[in-house]
Amino acid sequence: MEILISVLSTLANILVAGVVLYTSTKFLGCSIPYVYALPAYQAFGLAFCLVSVYNVVLYPMLLDPLRVFPRVVAPDIRVLLPVTDAPRGESALRWVKQHPSADAIRISTPVGSVLTAVSPRALRDALATNQNDYEKPLSGRNFLARTLGWGLILSEGATHDRQRKHLTSSFRIQNIRGLHELMLSKTRIMMQEMEKQCTLTGKCEMNSWGSKVTLDIIGNSLMYKDFDALRTEHQPVNEAFEELTAVSPDTTIHYLLSFVLPGFILSRLPTATNRLVDRNSQVIINACAEGLDAAIADNKVVQGHGSKQQRGSEILQSILSDSQTTRTEIIDQMRTFLGAGHETTATSIAWATHILTLPDYQHYQTRLRAELDATGFHTAISDPQVLEKLPWLNAICEETLRLYPPVTTTGRIAIRDTTIAGARVPKGTLVVLFPWAVNRNPRYWGGLDSERFVPERWLDTRPDGSVRLNKHGGAESNFCELTFLHGNRGCIGRDFSKAELRVILASFFGQFEVARLPGDDLVAEPVGSLTIKPKGGLFVKLRRVRDG
Numbered sequence: 039m040e041i042l043i044s045v046l047s048t049l050a051n052i053l054v055a056g057v058v059l060y061t062s063t064k065f066l067g068c069s070i071p072y073v074y075a076l077p078a079y080q081a082f083g084l085a086f087c088l089v090s091v092y093n094v095v096l097y098p099m100l101l102d103p104l105r106v107f108p109r110v111v112a113p114d115i116r117v118l119l120p121v122t123d124a125p126r127g128e129s130a131l132r133w134v135k136q137h138p139s140a141d142a143i144r145i146s147t148p149v150g151s152v153l154t155a156v157s158p159r160a161l162r163d164a165l166a167t168n169q170n171d172y173e174k175p176l177s178g179r180n181f182l183a184r185t186l187g188w189g190l191i192l193s194e195g196a197t198h199d200r201q202r203k204h205l206t207s208s209f210r211i212q213n214i215r216g217l218h219e220l221m222l223s224k225t226r227i228m229m230q231e232m233e234k235q236c237t238l239t240g241k242c243e244m245n246s247w248g249s250k251v252t253l254d255i256i257g258n259s260l261m262y263k264d265f266d267a268l269r270t271e272h273q274p275v276n277e278a279f280e281e282l283t284a285v286s287p288d289t290t291i292h293y294l295l296s297f298v299l300p301g302f303i304l305s306r307l308p309t310a311t312n313r314l315v316d317r318n319s320q321v322i323i324n325a326c327a328e329g330l331d332a333a334i335a336d337n338k339v340v341q342g343h344g345s346k347q348q349r350g351s352e353i354l355q356s357i358l359s360d361s362q363t364t365r366t367e368i369i370d371q372m373r374t375f376l377g378a379g380h381e382t383t384a385t386s387i388a389w390a391t392h393i394l395t396l397p398d399y400q401h402y403q404t405r406l407r408a409e410l411d412a413t414g415f416h417t418a419i420s421d422p423q424v425l426e427k428l429p430w431l432n433a434i435c436e437e438t439l440r441l442y443p444p445v446t447t448t449g450r451i452a453i454r455d456t457t458i459a460g461a462r463v464p465k466g467t468l469v470v471l472f473p474w475a476v477n478r479n480p481r482y483w484g485g486l487d488s489e490r491f492v493p494e495r496w497l498d499t500r501p502d503g504s505v506r507l508n509k510h511g512g513a514e515s516n517f518c519e520l521t522f523l524h525g526n527r528g529c530i531g532r533d534f535s536k537a538e539l540r541v542i543l544a545s546f547f548g549q550f551e552v553a554r555l556p557g558d559d560l561v562a563e564p565v566g567s568l569t570i571k572p573k574g575g576l577f578v579k580l581r582r583v584r585d586g
């Protein structure tokens with residue numbers, strides 16, 4: 039086996055030499071005597087054939103330790119990327135349906151094979167049991183670090199463990215409940231502004247309002263910085279994120295290039311994407327630096343261990359309590375939280391509205407209002423603990439997050455030999471994870487109903503007819519859902535975002551009857567880089583049914 043690999047790598051080298059010789063004679067005008075060029079071309083041809091036979095036939099059929107898993111072919115590698123202009127999720131879901139009993143599926147692409155884990159058993163291995171055998175691919179991390187900084191999302195190993203340990207406590211439910219007033223007051227401003235816009239223009243666009251309200255909430259929770267995006271027409275940080283998350287073929291090409299070019303070369307190419315990333319990242323860095331300085335100057339937070347903190351400053355204080363952290367790292371961590379804690383929840387607000395305004399599902403708006411009425415609308419929205427227990431509200435949030443996971447694709451690379459569902463996974467294997475496909479897998483989510491919006495699956499009916507929320511949606515394991523992932527790299531902001539979603543949806547649908555514009559009753563296509571939004575935006579009109 040090893041001899042075979044060395045022979046093939048030698049041939050691969052000859053192949054590269056052949057290409058160099060060919061290009062130098064053809065394009066650079068070097069005159070290489072024919073007697074040398076001919077054998078080089080022949081070697082090139084032979085090496086090319088052998089490498090192809092090895093990649094296409096020999097390795098996948100006889101040598102690949104992952105050949106116990108079924109194989110599919112992906113001619114367009116863009117469908118495997120988290121940053122892409124390609125349609126999202128659907129190819130992976132098709133593969134999952136083609137191989138319903140598979141634990142994992144091998145995906146052959148023109149540039150090599152990758153693996154995707156699909157069953158709860160395989161996902162548990164990749165994300166929990168053997169989680170320390172994986173890292174996020176360096177090329178993708180280098181690309182994203184320019185926007186998000188080297189914070190919790192992109193750090194690895196001991197640095198990640200240290201950062202996660204310091205940050206975990208600020209995401210406890212008690213601390214999140216402490217942010218309820220802020221979340222509610224920002225939601226109220228959102229609704230006032232939306233109502234004004236609707237009166238003036240007859241419509242409002244949900245993606246952009248979701249983005250503004252979540253930016254204002256995370257800005258205030260993270261660093262006492264009120265971006266006031268909700269009342270500012272051109273808020274620079276909001277616009278910076280909008281541009282950074284927009285999809286374009288240019289961004290996809292850049293992301294693909296990050297696999298072959300070192301970061302310091304790629305980031306210096308004079309391209310439109312580089313200019314856009316540099317300009318917008320600087321806007322975000324400056325905002326974080328200003329927020330940090332203001333919070334320290336106002337004594338809201340103090341660097342170092344054991345320092346007193348004011349209510350609501352927990353996230354920034356926990357970043358500062360890590361005594362090993364430099365100012366650049368603090369700002370990187372703030373960029374991470376601004377990015378991660380903003381567009382993700384914003385898209386969930388848009389998707390929930392998208393679903394609840396479709397003809398088949400509109401009646402869930404009425405169901406939700408009835409639940410809020412029965413509890414007492416004002417009692418419910420002013421108390422986070424009441425909202426946490428409302429069955430229909432929570433079931434609608436859970437089902438939206440299942441059906442439209444904002445992050446549809448992510449990846450891990452095995453840093454040592456490991457196993458998935460009993461099969462050996464060699465070091466260097468790229469494991470791509472598709473929350474979109476896993477969350478809609480008919481095998482675990484009720485066959486034909488798996489792609490339908492069925493909030494009832496999150497509810498259990500008691501003998502007295504009352505309903506109670508369950509934690510699994512009827513699936514056999516929580517690894518059947520990947521919206522927030524699992525394990526030590528799962529989303530630290532999971533409870534934060536659920537609290538936000540609850541208060542925003544309860545206030546919004548509790549006070550407005552929300553409808554699409556005439557003629558628009560279609561299921562929108564999900565598009566977006568990193569997170570998915572309804573294509574073309576989601577335009578709605580509002581009719582007030584209750585005073586706030």
Ligand code: HEM
Nearest residue numbers: 190191378379382383445448521522523527529530531535
């Ligand atoms: C609906 C809302 C959200 C969804 C669906 C979501 C989803 C995810 C996913 C899938 C990951 C793992 C990414 C990967 O490993 O490739 C992640 C990680 C992370 N999320 Fe979220 N997220 C949401 C909201 C938030 C919020 C509100 C915050 C902060 C306030 C946040 C902060 C983070 C951080 C810091 C990480 C990195 C965790 C680590 O690696 O230790 N997220 N999120």
